[in-house]
Amino acid sequence: MNSIWQPVDHLLRALGRRYMKGLLWLVERSHAHARMVLALTLALFLAASYYSATHFSMDTDTSGILSRDLPFQRLEHSYHQAFPQTGNTLVVVIDGDTSALAASALERLEAWVRAHPAEFSAAYAPGGGEFFQRNGLLFLDKPDLQNLANRIVDAQPLIASLSRDPSLKGLLDLLDAAMRQRRTGGQRIAGLAPLLDQMTQAVRAQIDGRYHEVRWGALMAGGDASASERQRFLILDPVLDHASLEPAAMPIRALRAAVRDLGLDAAHGVHVGMTGDALLDSEQIKTVSEGAGLALGLTLGLELILLTIALRSARMVIGVLAS
Numbered sequence: 001m002n003s004i005w006q007p008v009d010h011l012l013r014a015l016g017r018r019y020m021k022g023l024l025w026l027v028e029r030s031h032a033h034a035r036m037v038l039a040l041t042l043a044l045f046l047a048a049s050y051y052s053a054t055h056f057s058m059d060t061d062t063s064g065i066l067s068r069d070l071p072f073q074r075l076e077h078s079y080h081q082a083f084p085q086t087g088n089t090l091v092v093v094i095d096g097d098t099s100a101l102a103a104s105a106l107e108r109l110e111a112w113v114r115a116h117p118a119e120f121s122a123a124y125a126p127g128g129g130e131f132f133q134r135n136g137l138l139f140l141d142k143p144d145l146q147n148l149a150n151r152i153v154d155a156q157p158l159i160a161s162l163s164r165d166p167s168l169k170g171l172l173d174l175l176d177a178a179m180r181q182r183r184t185g186g187q188r189i190a191g192l193a194p195l196l197d198q199m200t201q202a203v204r205a206q207i208d209g210r211y212h213e214v215r216w217g218a219l220m221a222g223g224d225a226s227a228s229e230r231q232r233f234l235i236l237d238p239v240l241d242h243a244s245l246e247p248a249a250m251p252i253r254a255l256r257a258a259v260r261d262l263g264l265d266a267a268h269g270v271h272v273g274m275t276g277d278a279l280l281d282s283e284q285i286k287t288v289s290e291g292a293g294l295a296l297g298l299t300l301g302l303e304l305i306l307l308t309i310a311l312r313s314a315r316m317v318i319g320v321l322a323s
Helices: 002-032 034-055 071-082 099-114 130-139 142-154 156-164 168-183 192-208 216-221 249-261 277-311 314-322
Strands: 090-096 120-124 231-238 270-275
Touching (some): 090 099, 099 120, 231 249
Antiparallel strands (some): 090 231
16 A cells, blocks of 8 residues: 555655745745846736726626526516616605594605605605506596595595684684584584594693694595505605715615605604615625625734744734734
8 A cells, every 4th residue: 555655645745845945946936036026016016906997896786696698687687677666766654643644744854855865766656646646546446436425425525624724723613613512412423522532632632742643635535545545555666876885875865865854754754764776785795794804803803913923023923914
């Protein structure tokens, strides 16, 4: 068995001796011509830096990690061209205590977004806009539409009175007249009890310093709106800066500040959340960058400890790290 490995062992020893001789020769020549080596190294460094700066670039567009020629990449590109509102978007989810609060919050936030084209290039509210404001009733089922029409007919005297004097005084005068009529045996007004309950809650909230809004939509509809009716969506197209580590950081910060400044919070009956590709990509890149910084710090620290133990010279440690 030893006779088999002896030629291999001699060959490895010979290669090792030649390698060490070559390495020692290189070190001696470099030491003898230190200035020339330093000048040549600096020239190569400058040439490599210039070539890298003019021929290479990096960005944080995660869609460019894989080849654009892959079939699924082509399909995704075609899809985003046909539906540009679906790519790299921020989706704002608005939940209101009432459907009116959710609609009002959506309208205010959409107006703010359209007034800031530097952060957002487009805004789209599914199920909203002028079209649905004019034609929304056409999307109701016939029984639901008939029930709504009946309730509007029943509330017609209330609506007519308020239209003449749409103020708090007008509302209180109307309620006073309705209660007087009821006590004297007159016609019973439908929905008076729920309206009085809502007014009572509003007065108590005002006394306690709390925010409360009378649910006029629920009173007209005959009950509280469903969870889906109290929820609105706003799809935003943020202006991304792929030269930055977090391309959507500026639009996200601006949007969160706007939500805070507009008072869209739980204290005012609104809950706002955010999701979407742009936000998820930004959070992923932020997580990776934070992890990379920690890993780099630990690596350099451990390397510094090992070099200090091995070399026992501050000059040599600094030289190795600089190299």
